Amino acid sequence: MLIDAAHRKDTRIRENVEKVELYLSLGSNQGDREHNIEIALSLLNIELKTPYKAVSSLLETEPWGFESQDKFLNAAVLYELFLPKGYNPEAEGLMILEICKDIERRLGRTGRPQYNERGERIYTSRPIDIDILLFGDNKIDCEELTVPHKLMYQRDFVMTPLREILTESARSKYDNKN
Numbered sequence: 001m002l003i004d005a006a007h008r009k010d011t012r013i014r015e016n017v018e019k020v021e022l023y024l025s026l027g028s029n030q031g032d033r034e035h036n037i038e039i040a041l042s043l044l045n046i047e048l049k050t051p052y053k054a055v056s057s058l059l060e061t062e063p064w065g066f067e068s069q070d071k072f073l074n075a076a077v078l079y080e081l082f083l084p085k086g087y088n089p090e091a092e093g094l095m096i097l098e099i100c101k102d103i104e105r106r107l108g109r110t111g112r113p114q115y116n117e118r119g120e121r122i123y124t125s126r127p128i129d130i131d132i133l134l135f136g137d138n139k140i141d142c143e144e145l146t147v148p149h150k151l152m153y154q155r156d157f158v159m160t161p162l163r164e165i166l167t168e169s170a171r172s173k174y175d176n177k178n
């Protein structure tokens with residue numbers, strides 16, 4: 001249950017709320033890539049009920065895990081969410097994942113993730129991809145969601161923008177170059 005700015009002003013609510021840092025990764029290699037990322041950020045601001053706290057610069061990268069002429073633009077974004085104390089990390093994480101997937105669909109991404117016979121992901125071009133990298137200090141490992149993101153440390157296109165916006169405390173815990 002995300003708490004918006006108007007409700008955060010209510011002192012009774014404020015005392016029972018905690019601030020949680022959410023880091024997302026965004027990537028686009030189809031259509032107007034910069035525009036796709038801008039629209040995704042505006043929709044995230046609305047759905048997460050708060051404007052983003054920090055956004056990285058855009059990084060152009062080669063597709064990862066598949067061949068294509070169409071390079072990606074990648075970015076990372078930080079939101080400070082306000083959640084009720086004692087919130088359920090998995091339930092909230094899945095709700096955020098649903099917001100991300102819904103924005104992917106609204107921006108024209110179609111179909112479910114595809115896997116080869118060895119159970120590995122088949123990656124394809126996409127107008128927008130939004131992944132959850134970090135959600136406070138929560139560790140989530142369920143069928144639909146793994147946080148911290150399983151592959152983030154293997155992907156420079158994720159870590160380079162993320163390093164631009166990591167707060168000091170998050171850097172000490174989650175930057176593998178420390």
Ligand code: AMP
Nearest residue numbers: 113129130131132133144145146147149
């Ligand atoms: P993708 O194609 O990268 O958008 O992700 C495909 C699937 O990965 C989604 O359907 C999610 O259920 C799953 N997934 C697992 N962990 C994460 C995560 N941390 N962020 C986003 N998707 C995730």
